[in-house]
Amino acid sequence: MRENLHCRPFREEDLHLLDGVAEDPTVLGPYAWTGFSSGLRRRWAETGLLTDDGGALAVVDQGEPVGVVSWRKAAYNAASHAWNIGLCMLPEERRRGSGEQAARWLVHYLFAHTQTNRLEAHIDAENIPSRTGIEKVGFVYEGMARGAAFRNGAWRDVCLYGLLREDLRPA
Numbered sequence: 001m002r003e004n005l006h007c008r009p010f011r012e013e014d015l016h017l018l019d020g021v022a023e024d025p026t027v028l029g030p031y032a033w034t035g036f037s038s039g040l041r042r043r044w045a046e047t048g049l050l051t052d053d054g055g056a057l058a059v060v061d062q063g064e065p066v067g068v069v070s071w072r073k074a075a076y077n078a079a080s081h082a083w084n085i086g087l088c089m090l091p092e093e094r095r096r097g098s099g100e101q102a103a104r105w106l107v108h109y110l111f112a113h114t115q116t117n118r119l120e121a122h123i124d125a126e127n128i129p130s131r132t133g134i135e136k137v138g139f140v141y142e143g144m145a146r147g148a149a150f151r152n153g154a155w156r157d158v159c160l161y162g163l164l165r166e167d168l169r170p171a
């Protein structure tokens, strides 16, 4: 348990995390990187990366920004949506428990501060670190979306994971 780990809105000093996600393929890694992107700093300046349709927060450990958590709206009908979550830790921070702790932090944040009943994660079938990590947090494997995501020259299968409020058990 990394007790000092928490998430916060992005500050100027955290923005190198966004640059890494946008510009450095090794940050998102072989199963999540889908090409260079742009506009994250502009969106941060406009919205703080917090909108009604989703958001992103810096993961901070011992005062140092070490990763990014995000969520976006996945609508199911006019009255209902889930939050589809994403997570990326800096490569040098991995396998130290931070990713799991950040995911738990985001789960509790979203259930505490929004009325959504369902969180979900869509994970490349080959992304074993992410799949085993999200299962450890309590997400339930719900099935496979075959050939759903184009990455590095091929259409890939995507694993669907879900977590309902009622799935949460006291630690």
Ligand SMILES: CC(C)(COP(=O)(O)OP(=O)(O)OC[C@H]1O[C@@H](n2cnc3c(N)ncnc32)[C@H](O)[C@@H]1OP(=O)(O)O)[C@@H](O)C(=O)NCCC(=O)NCCS
Binding pocket: 027, 028, 029, 031, 032, 086, 087, 088, 089, 090, 093, 094, 095, 096, 097, 098, 099, 100, 101, 121, 122, 123, 124, 127, 128, 129, 130, 132, 133, 134, 136
């Ligand atoms: C997925 C990711 C966030 C995990 O972060 P992390 O800080 O390394 O994860 P943790 O150290 O908290 O590990 C939690 C559990 O995940 C699993 N796990 C993490 N890395 C793993 C690996 N390389 N191989 C197998 N299992 C792994 C383990 O079950 C681990 O628990 P354990 O160490 O007690 O066995 C990180 O690998 C990452 O940022 N990857 C690139 C971006 C990405 O793929 N994001 C997911 C897109 S949906």
